[in-house]
Amino acid sequence: MDNDTNNCSGCNQKDRCGRAFEKLGKAEGPNIVWKVIAAFLTPIVVFILSLVAADKLLRDRFESKMLTIVGFLAALAVTLTVLFLIRAIRRPSKNRTL
16 A cells, blocks of 8 residues: 555645545445356356257267267357347347446
């Protein structure tokens, strides 16, 4: 903390800067933590579940190397489809905020 104080001591904007950070600290808004977690985890979970399902469904139809490629592509297609559907359902309207 002393290092920050020393860096700000010669600055002619230190009062404005301090007030800005104080206002930011008191700002109130919606909590978006769960939205962020869902946004990052949803694609990963959908991909993993799709990969497992593709492996089980396609195991008897393809060789090991080809199964990996086909399973990956199938899981990728399912994941992109799910994300596209989610985006289409949650299409931002002019009245909606986040």
